[in-house]
Amino acid sequence: MAELTPEQHQQVEELFEKALQIESELRRSFLDSSGAGPVVRGEVESLLSYHPAARDNIETAVVPSDAIAEAVDKAMASDFAHRAPDPATIGPYNIIERIGEGGMGSVYLAEQEKPLRRRVAIKLIKLGMDTRSVIARFEAERQALARMSHPNVARVFDAGSTENGRPYFVMEYVEGVRITDYCDMNRLGISERLALFGQVCGAIQHAHQKGIIHRDIKPSNVLVCQEDGNPIPKVIDFGVAKATSHRLTERTLFTEQGVLIGTPEYMSPEQAKIDDVDVDTRSDIYSLGVLLYELLVGALPIDTKALRQAGLDELHRLIREHDPPKPTTRLATLSDRAVECAQQRGTELSTLMRRIRGDLDWIVMKCLEKDRSRRYATTAELLGDLDRFAHHQPVAACPPSVIYRARKFVRRNRGFVVAATIVMIVLTAGVVSTIIFAVGESRQRAAVQMQADTNKAINEFLNKMIASVDPKKAKGRDVGILRDLLKEAAAEVGPELSGKPRVEASVRRTIGLTLMNLSLYVEAAPHLERSLELEQSLQRGSRADLAESLHLLGSLRDYQGQYDEGEKLLRKAIGLRPRNSQDDRAKLGASLIKLAEVLLNEGRLEDAKECMDESRQIHEKVFGQGAKETAPILNLLAVYHSQRGEYEHAESLFRKCLAARGESLDDVDTLVTIYNLGISLKEQGKYDEAEAQYRRAREGYSHILSPDHPASLAVSNALAVLMEKQGRHAESESLQREVLATLRRTLGERHPRVLSSLNNLGSVLFAQGKYQESIAIFREAVDLAREVHGSNHPVLAISLGQLGFTLRDTKDVANYPESERLILKAVSIFESTLPKKHPYTLNTLRGLRRLYAVDAMNDPAKLAGVESRLAASGPEIDDKEP
Template identity: 40%
Template sequence: MADGTESSPVVLHTCWRCPVPTPKSLPDQIGSFSILSILGEGGMGIVYLAEQTEPVRRSVALKVLSQADASAEILARFAAERQALAVMDHPSIAKVFDAGTTEDGRPYFVMEVVEGSTIVQFCNDRKMGIRDRVALFADVCKAVQHAHQKGVIHRDLKPSNVMVSEVDGWPLPRVIDFGIAKAVEPDEFDGAGLTRKDQVIGTPAYTSPEQILESADVDTRSDVYSLGVLLYELLVGSLPFDPESYRGWASVAATLHRDPPTLVRRLTELAQEAETLAGQRGTTSSLLLKELTGDLEWIVSRAMEKERDHRYETANGLALDLERFLADEPVRARTTGTAYRIRKFVRRNRIGVGVGLAAGLGLVVFAGAMAVQADRVARARDEAETRQEQAEGLIDFMLGELRDELEPIGRLDILAGVGEQALGYFSTLPQEFFSDDELQSRSQALYQVGKVREDQGSFPEALAAYEESLRLAKALAERDPDDPGRLFGLSQSHFYVGWAGWSMGDLETAEDEFQAYLTLAERLVED
């Protein structure tokens, strides 16, 4: 592979009516097919626009091996691609019509012409919103799942290999270019196991860690990773890291131990382009941030896990979670354990960040912290005394179903009222009467009230709630300074006090609180 994020496509990536200029050496005929023009050219073959006259008249794409004296490996790969396409039958995968050999001994196969634009270009040109993009992408996942069920791993999923066109007024995605596909089982079809253990193939930006490190040892979850990167780009409008990170395999290898920034954090990093990117999605940057916060971040993060055992098991699993998101149902990506979520959160944010970057990260922390708190609240509720059960139940409701129901309709004021009701219960007893778990619950209730006030734009009220939550978090951490859960809660409280200060223009407070947050984060990493 050459350096960069994209390899030369070997299939059509614009309308076939706008083909590559015809060279002088264009053959008139291959087999029974009349050659009209070149659609694309890659390292392994040339794709021609051709016309078939018998038994039906239609335009076809004819892919022929570019070298008559190709190596045995190239010949086997070419045959493998032809066989891979032949065994599949899905509306989002190009069909193979015929195959043969040219007069000079080069193999070719004939497939249907794929019209349209790359999936990213198609969505941007039509200013498709986030939900429409997600629905379209779920169809892509199902096409990849079909390939997997037929025993084929694509290994080079990227925007130029997912084309979209309109059919009867509806977008139809097509997964193309199975030129480096691999069989799930080595004997599935000839040439499938030809990739050498020390040979990295694919496109750097979209390639899974295991494909980079051990290209012979990949399974269908490698495609799930690539789908995650493609979904990331489709939602945010950018790859996770800057272009320099993808200049060749050496640079890509250096990112193997770096978790990608979350969707919201990446959009914040692209501040100068945020409005343009939002416009391509038919919205504003502030609304786009809200759309990307929460479930979609969890889904993308799970698909792009470095460790494949933590990814979705199948492309269909990813598709189903996207459909749950569209149906406003709980997504499976949120079901990972508490300890794992804390470890991932700390790992993602242990590198020092400036005030501006930390501010953008605020929305990201919220999604993970809510889930952590929900586990802790549920555990405390089971162990707490009767006097605490009412407040615990209210907080648990806030953290889960109530917020999910109220946020989409803009009624967070009701959520704030529930939080204040829980705080009202706690205020009926002196603080010395509370157990650690009860103090933790009160701190959580204060955090929730502050978060709602922040979402409503009432930053002074939010700051007051965050500061009181921080006071309780400090008291809890002092009682048990070695408890990672207490330290995590304290770091979170520091962050949100800093975030509220930054939002009100108090940069001195913001800097102090963010620094306290980073210090605790580093300590958690070291532990």
């Protein structure tokens, strides 16, 4: 095939597209009349002949699922090849074999030659941690660690780093099994288990006396070995958790298996805080409590499955706030496993229950107190209680009083306590009154009416209460409290209302809606499903209520991404919605909006548009044009037009929406619309106007949230990017500096967002030719990237590359060697962490070529080397530096 010129390509594309619109029999005559030359015409005909095959075969990729799993595995293995082959030596130690593999890295059995010949265990930490600080933190404890000498403590000898910079720890080699496995395998009874546990406490007590906190007590760190025929538990890994704890939480996201590493089950509430600085000996008491719990009933206090399915925030919240059941309560819920558990303890279930119930329950629960001042203050106190239990004396631990529990509840709920308590009271009061009113057949009719009224009152009140809890502000623990509260309420209300389907359906709708508003979709689902089920089962149910249940469940399905199901439900809701009163019609409009959202999410733009138009009509008819209530639909329509790239139209709708909302800057929805308006202006190139909107949005956010709030900063960043686009480098720079300073102050020096802010600022400086300042900023970025992401991460490589390019462009010969070194380093990181031929790698190589091409560096051999590497990578597509 002859190469076509760009003009010919253009012509081919145009003719091809037109020909496709025409029935195939008529295409020939169309081409005849087009006046195309033979080359173009031949090309078009050739393409047309392949069109049907293309339609059939190129739509979306299809492969069997097991092939995909395998493919992802392989790609990950090659892209994130952290697992190097086992080394032959680590530092001065000869490796004998690998004996374990964990989230943190691998454990090896090794041999030490000097100063004495002995076998040691070496824990080699994965790449990705800052080795220097790991070693530094270890060094800080080295003296204290050396002073430890206890039969149940495995010695830690040394720490160091390999040539590749991976930290390792050298420990006494313990040939043993986990304490929990040991106990179960040998069917140890409660007394024997307590005896072993007592020794573990002794080891921890010893460490605490030497000023060492273990921080990571769990079965895999408590191994039982045989010495002279006696089982001896040995606590390993002292000093390791502290040295490596930094950033452990973030690392959990980067596991290869998609499974959490680390063992959150044993983590104390204070360790589950983001900063993890405030940890003392009582954190170990907590972990000991978890271990004892497991030794007693063979299960963990917090359901492991729930823990691992939860996101990181949720997980931390669970640890901080979830009150675990007593061991015996837990045991009672284990059904078959409880019997097995009793067998493993050489006894019957009922005997086991009797043994643990009471004192042992309270001893464990005292260790597990969320508030550490209520735990045993020292290991000695815990040992004391265990000793008293063994001798049938009264233990210090006792069940918490009702008042104490109530106080704890209030303390946990803090800001929510007022709203929450009222919700509880209303729910309970409502339920009680409906029950009272429903008594007596003769009064049934009246009762139904009362029920309906009460019902309505409850819901209105609840909705008001709940609406006052803005989900946008109720992040983190607060959401948890509200959810727990709702869960509690739901659990208590459920059985009470079993004979009152109407009320139950209504209460569940409210609970489900609230949970949905809090983005707790999984939790919302059962309530909304049940409410629909109830409405459908009602003989003479209300159409409006059924429609509402359908509407809510349909909305939930949208958020859950089940668009088909969502569409089905919403269409049913729309069909059922009464259209009599204004209120009815408003609700119909709301269902239409929701349906439009579903369709938009499915990418069915035109169907969505139809719904939106209908909804808009209804809203404008019911509320009048420009009424406040029309704002949501106008916003959605505007989004629709932005999606189609029709920014002008979007702009006018955003403006209408703002006019309807009244433009008061103290409402988050309004601010989002203002920001959206800014974006639609920016996309049209109306930078000045866009800027004005951004500034308004920022002012609003600063006012209702705070100038330091992430939302305000996000707008500031957008503003700075906009200024940069307009060539207003100096202003952009000063704003970026402001953002950077605020981020540092509010998020800390070491936050990933600080890193991206540094990169942004560096680029702004670079664009102004302020090379020296730019270099300084990129140097900071490099240091931070190394600390945050480790020494072999693409994000670090990006910063290294940027620094290298900046040094190169200073045109100062003295900077070239460093520039070369940095760019080469960036290339090698990209090559080892990204797939082959990745654009970042190629672009960085091109940056290197540019360096080699400058006169002063003129090094034909190196230039040729880069050229050939680039040539081997195929055609050049994009010549932008990353």
